[in-house]
Amino acid sequence: MVSPEGRGDTGQSDWPQTRTGANPSREWSGGQHKATYLSRSPGTVHGARCQPTPRMAEAHQAVAFQFTVTPDGVDFQLSREALKHVYLSGINSWKKRLIRIKNGILRGVYPGSPTSWLVVIMATVGSSYCNVDISMGLVSHIQRCLPEGCGPYQTPQTRALLSMAIFSTGVWMTGIFFFRQTLKLLLSYHGWMFEMHGQTSHFTKVWAICVRLLSSRRPMLYSFQTSLPKLPVPSVPATIQRYLESVRPLLDNEEYYRMEMLAKEFQDKTAPRLQKYLVLKSWWATNYVSDWWEEYIYLRGRTPLVVNSNYYVMDFVLVKNTDVQAARLGNIVHAMIMYRRKLDREEIKPVMALGMVPMCSYQMERMFNTTRIPGKKTDVLQHLSDSRHVAVYHKGRFFKVWLYEGSRLLKPRDLEIQFQRILDDPSLPQPGEERLAALTAGGRVEWAQARQAFFGSGKNKASLDAIERAAFFVALDEESHHYDPEDEASLSLYGKALLHGNCYNRWFDKSFTLISFKNGHVGLNTEHAWADAPIIGHLWEFVLGTDTFHLGYTEAGHCIGKSNSMLAPPQRLQWDIPDQCQAVIESSYQVAKALADDVELYCFQFLPFGKGLIKKCRTSPDAFVQIALQLAHFRDRGRFCLTYEASMTRMFREGRTETVRSCTSESTAFVQAMVEGTHMKAHLQNLFRKASEKHQNMYRLAMTGAGIDRHLFCLYVVSKYLGVSSPFLAEVADDGYGVSYMIAGENTIFFHVSSKFSSSETNAQRFGNHIRQALLDIADLFQVPKADS
Numbered sequence: 101m102v103s104p105e106g107r108g109d110t111g112q113s114d115w116p117q118t119r120t121g122a123n124p125s126r127e128w129s130g131g132q133h134k135a136t137y138l139s140r141s142p143g144t145v146h147g148a149r150c151q152p153t154p155r156m157a158e159a160h161q162a163v164a165f166q167f168t169v170t171p172d173g174v175d176f177q178l179s180r181e182a183l184k185h186v187y188l189s190g191i192n193s194w195k196k197r198l199i200r201i202k203n204g205i206l207r208g209v210y211p212g213s214p215t216s217w218l219v220v221i222m223a224t225v226g227s228s229y230c231n232v233d234i235s236m237g238l239v240s241h242i243q244r245c246l247p248e249g250c251g252p253y254q255t256p257q258t259r260a261l262l263s264m265a266i267f268s269t270g271v272w273m274t275g276i277f278f279f280r281q282t283l284k285l286l287l288s289y290h291g292w293m294f295e296m297h298g299q300t301s302h303f304t305k306v307w308a309i310c311v312r313l314l315s316s317r318r319p320m321l322y323s324f325q326t327s328l329p330k331l332p333v334p335s336v337p338a339t340i341q342r343y344l345e346s347v348r349p350l351l352d353n354e355e356y357y358r359m360e361m362l363a364k365e366f367q368d369k370t371a372p373r374l375q376k377y378l379v380l381k382s383w384w385a386t387n388y389v390s391d392w393w394e395e396y397i398y399l400r401g402r403t404p405l406v407v408n409s410n411y412y413v414m415d416f417v418l419v420k421n422t423d424v425q426a427a428r429l430g431n432i433v434h435a436m437i438m439y440r441r442k443l444d445r446e447e448i449k450p451v452m453a454l455g456m457v458p459m460c461s462y463q464m465e466r467m468f469n470t471t472r473i474p475g476k477k478t479d480v481l482q483h484l485s486d487s488r489h490v491a492v493y494h495k496g497r498f499f500k501v502w503l504y505e506g507s508r509l510l511k512p513r514d515l516e517i518q519f520q521r522i523l524d525d526p527s528l529p530q531p532g533e534e535r536l537a538a539l540t541a542g543g544r545v546e547w548a549q550a551r552q553a554f555f556g557s558g559k560n561k562a563s564l565d566a567i568e569r570a571a572f573f574v575a576l577d578e579e580s581h582h583y584d585p586e587d588e589a590s591l592s593l594y595g596k597a598l599l600h601g602n603c604y605n606r607w608f609d610k611s612f613t614l615i616s617f618k619n620g621h622v623g624l625n626t627e628h629a630w631a632d633a634p635i636i637g638h639l640w641e642f643v644l645g646t647d648t649f650h651l652g653y654t655e656a657g658h659c660i661g662k663s664n665s666m667l668a669p670p671q672r673l674q675w676d677i678p679d680q681c682q683a684v685i686e687s688s689y690q691v692a693k694a695l696a697d698d699v700e701l702y703c704f705q706f707l708p709f710g711k712g713l714i715k716k717c718r719t720s721p722d723a724f725v726q727i728a729l730q731l732a733h734f735r736d737r738g739r740f741c742l743t744y745e746a747s748m749t750r751m752f753r754e755g756r757t758e759t760v761r762s763c764t765s766e767s768t769a770f771v772q773a774m775v776e777g778t779h780m781k782a783h784l785q786n787l788f789r790k791a792s793e794k795h796q797n798m799y800r801l802a803m804t805g806a807g808i809d810r811h812l813f814c815l816y817v818v819s820k821y822l823g824v825s826s827p828f829l830a831e832v833a834d835d836g837y838g839v840s841y842m843i844a845g846e847n848t849i850f851f852h853v854s855s856k857f858s859s860s861e862t863n864a865q866r867f868g869n870h871i872r873q874a875l876l877d878i879a880d881l882f883q884v885p886k887a888d889s
Contacts, residue, residue: 192507196444196486203320203446210323211283211314212276220275221268228264239263280327283314287457287751288329290804294797311456320446324458328753331389332805333382336371339811342801346761346808349740349768366828374818378811387754389810392817398629399479405472405608406541407695411633412598413624413640417583417591417705417850420620421648422657425576426523428620428647430516430659433490433574435646436614437503439639440468440571444486451638451750459750463631467639470611470630471568474540474548481630484569490614491567491673493605494522494576496534498673500566501574505667512651512659514667519616521669522576532677535685538604542688554681563673572614573607580619583705591703595852598623599701603692612636620657632757634748702864703852706872709879712846717882721843722799723792726762728878729839731771732870737861740768741836744809747802758807760798766791774877784881837867849875 206213227234243263292304315324340363348356382388398409422428442448443464451459469484492499501518503510510518539547555564567573581597584590598615600606606613612626626636652660677685714721726745733741743763749755770787773779779787801807816829838854851871855862 192504193486195507199445207320207322207325207446209273209276210319211279211317212272213317217269217272220272221265224264224268224271225261228260235264235267239267242266279314283311283324283327284329286311286314287327290751290800292454293800293804308454308456315456315458319450319458321443321448321450321461321464322446324450325460325462325753328458328460328751330382331387331749331752331755333375333378333388334806334811336367336375336815338806339808340367340371342806342808343812346764347742349763349765350742362828366826370819370824370826370828371815374815374822374824377818377822378814387752389749389814390754390756392814393756393810394629395478396817397813399472399481400477402544404542404544404692404695405627406600406603406606406692407699409628410599410608410625411628412595413626413633413636414594414598415621415623416644416648419648420582422653423620424516424653424657425616425618425620426516426519427512427653427658428622429519429574429576429614429616430512430514431647431651431653432614432616432622432643433503433515434510434512435643435651436468436639437509437571438646439642441509443467448638453751457751459748460753460755462754463635463756464638466630467611467635468571469569472609472627472629473568474544474551474609476545476548479544479548479629482568483630487569487571489566489570490572490574491570491607491610492519492522492574492576492670493537493607494525495578496529497522497525497527498533498536498563498567498675500570500671500673502668503571505664510667511661511664513661513663516659517663517665518667518670519574519576525672527672530675530677532682532685533675535604535689536675536677537607538685538689538692540608541600541603541606541692543691546684546688550681550684554678559674559676563675566671566673567607568609570610572612573610575601575605575607575613575615577601577605577615577617579617580621581617582619582621585705588704591705592701594621594623595701595703596696596699598625599699600692600696601625603696604689632748634750698856698858700855700857700862700864701852702854702868703850704868704872706849706851706875707847708876710845710847710849711843713879717788717879719789719792720796723795724878725841725843725849725875726795727767727770727788727791728871728874730763730767731774731874731877732867733837734771734775735874736867736870740771745799747799747807749803749805749807749810751803752805757810758802758805759809760795760802761808762795762798764791764794764798766794774881781881788878788881837862837864839867839871 209217224234224239228239233239239260240263243259246259246263286307289307292300292307295301295304344356344360344363347359351359378388385391401409403409421431439448448464450461453459466481466483469487471482473480473482488504489500489502492501499522501515501522503515505514539550551564555561577597579597581594582590583594597617601615606615606625608625609627611630612624615623615625617623624636624640626633654660711721714724717724726743730740730743733743740763743761745760745762747758747760749758766787770784770791773784773787812829816826818824819826819829836855840852840854842850844850851868853864853868853871855864855867
């Protein structure tokens with residue numbers, strides 16, 4: 101399941117933590133997915149002559165020309181084949197540039213089009229021939245303002261046509277501006293989210309018709325970006341009121357009174373000044389939250405990415421396409437590059453809520469060709485416009501695999517051959533190479549220092565560039581993982597392998613690492629700064645669907661098609677890693693291994709019922725599960741806890757996430773009544789429905805920009821800039837559980853529960869069992885019939 105929530109901890113004591121504890125597990129198989137966090141209170145050339153080695157010969161064949169210095173002069177040798185590929189690559193590059201220019205123009209005039217522009221010009225010209233001046237004299241005025249010229253093209257007729265074209269273009273652009281502003285105004289209305297199903301108001305119906313009319317023309321991926329409204333800054337009193345409401349169930353009367361006093365002092369004295377800066381930023385910036393969220397929550401975090409930030413995505417758990425590792429990888433990589441091509445051409449349709457309300461697409465821009473570069477104080481995201489290769493890791497060796505032959509994308513069968521060559525390569529790792537990727541799994545400062553000291557020049561820099569400039573990273577694992585329904589532990593082991601592997605066989609800095617297991621199953625380990633989980637989920641859904649339903653395999657499990665045996669083999673990356681660097685690698689490995697070993701991950705499939713029967717309780721599946729988590733946690737720990745559920749704010753431009761504080765007074769009242777065991781079913785049902793309605797309302801508020809945590813976070817950032825201290829903003833959370841779940845269709849729910857072995861109070865498997873029982877108890881409350889488990 102993939103999680104839509106961003107990371108909450110930065111590893112810095114002076115920044116607030118929105119959650120702590122082990123990173124929740126993720127798994128994907130095409131359904132609804134959620135994450136919830138429960139916490140208690142995230143080369144040198146010498147003069148001697150040398151003979152070329154086979155690998156040097158391969159490199160010589162790849163260049164366009166060679167020259168040899170002899171006593172008789174300089175002998176140049178041109179390679180027609182290499183020059184051909186250079187030419188084709190240049191043609192391909194220019195094609196991409198032209199496509200981007202064309203898309204930029206079409207996107208810039210949406211919902212207009214070149215056709216509509218011609219229609220306006222023809223209407224203007226036609227009216228002129230009918231002696232009707234629809235411009236009300238503007239065409240004549242434009243014609244008088246045109247500079248005088250000479251030549252056959254400066255006739256009165258030509259000047260009239262040019263004037264009409266200028267007028268028509270102005271009218272067309274004005275119309276586009278008007279339509280865009282109207283659409284932005286319409287998209288700022290969110291009342292439709294708060295209306296009950298089947299009780300849509302007349303106003304909302306008219307609104308929906310207008311939105312459909314203004315966005316009916318076929319949009320490209322980024323067509324709606326400038327029409328999306330900005331994320332509003334909530335008022336301080338509203339945020340404070342919601343915050344106090346969220347912590348009331350967790351505090352006794354004395355603690356709550358103290359919190360009220362802190363909140364009142366903050367609201368009256370400190371907040372007004374901080375709020376003014378936020379409002380000013382909201383006028384100036386595209387989104388008042390997202391850039392600070394990316395910088396302070398992700399890029400400035402100095403703790404390791406493994407476990408703390410990166411998350412994982414699983415393969416189909418109940419479907420298997422082939423046992424051939426290289427074949428599965430050939431199809432998957434080909435499908436990914438097909439998706440990237442669609443992304444570059446903006447051929448992917450924007451995600452639309454209700455099929456008409458567009459979601460922001462900006463996070464998709466950095467999906468490929470992106471790497472997080474470590475820094476001593478802050479990291480940066482390096483994004484390239486294109487990359488023609490992937491970096492591959494297998495048995496401690498790194499390889500570079502080209503994705504294109506000239507301008508042609510390699511077919512799945514060609515890619516299979518390339519990956520099989522790597523699997524069959526008997527060469528051994530170079531000194532220090534095997535655990536090199538552990539640098540990306542350890543502390544960010546140590547990695548930044550090592551990168552500057554040991555990877556700034558020579559072959560190390562060239563090889564590191566090959567990895568960091570790759571489209572993505574591929575890990576060919578030597579072990580097998582899959583989900584065996586007869587062995588419940590198999591899913592947990594699968595998740596652990598994707599989450600951290602052995603801590604040196606994933607390049608945790610890449611936007612994502614594609615992981616291929618020996619038995620043909622695959623998965624992803626994804627860096628979190630560049631985007632949130634629904635974005636990678638969209639890619640994964642396309643890739644798995646293309647692999648299964650479009651590309652397919654032969655009866656023997658290989659990719660379909662004929663292979664090209666003339667392809668140059670993958671290029672082995674070369675390293676010169678000194679002992680000092682190897683010591684840093686080992687230190688980073690030990691840090692990452694300690695983190696990985698501390699993660700307790702319990703994954704299970706809940707089979708008694710799923711989305712279908714939950715809806716018979718007349719509640720949303722998400723609210724049902726969230727309330728069950730509250731009941732499970734109370735039974736597990738004997739108390740309530742601060743709980744964060746992921747929400748999204750992508751209805752706003754450059755929106756990312758918000759959190760829903762799902763431990764409410766309504767949910768705690770229901771849980772307490774359930775635990776007491778003395779209440780009638782009708783009363784318990786009434787309490788459950790109140791808790792469910794409250795949860796759904798809070799979720800809608802979070803989605804529409806009226807959440808709590810992002811506003812408080814930004815106020816905290818401003819306070820740090822101004823050097824203002826606030827006891828209210830200094831309140832932080834403690835450790836707990838991470839829960840990720842996916843409602844996989846009508847009859848199945850997958851749960852991934854994580855905690856830390858080092859915590860004496862938590863146990864992921866124990867909590868997982870409480871979740872099972874809580875789901876069953878609530879279903880029994882509504883007398884929902886369950887399938888045999």
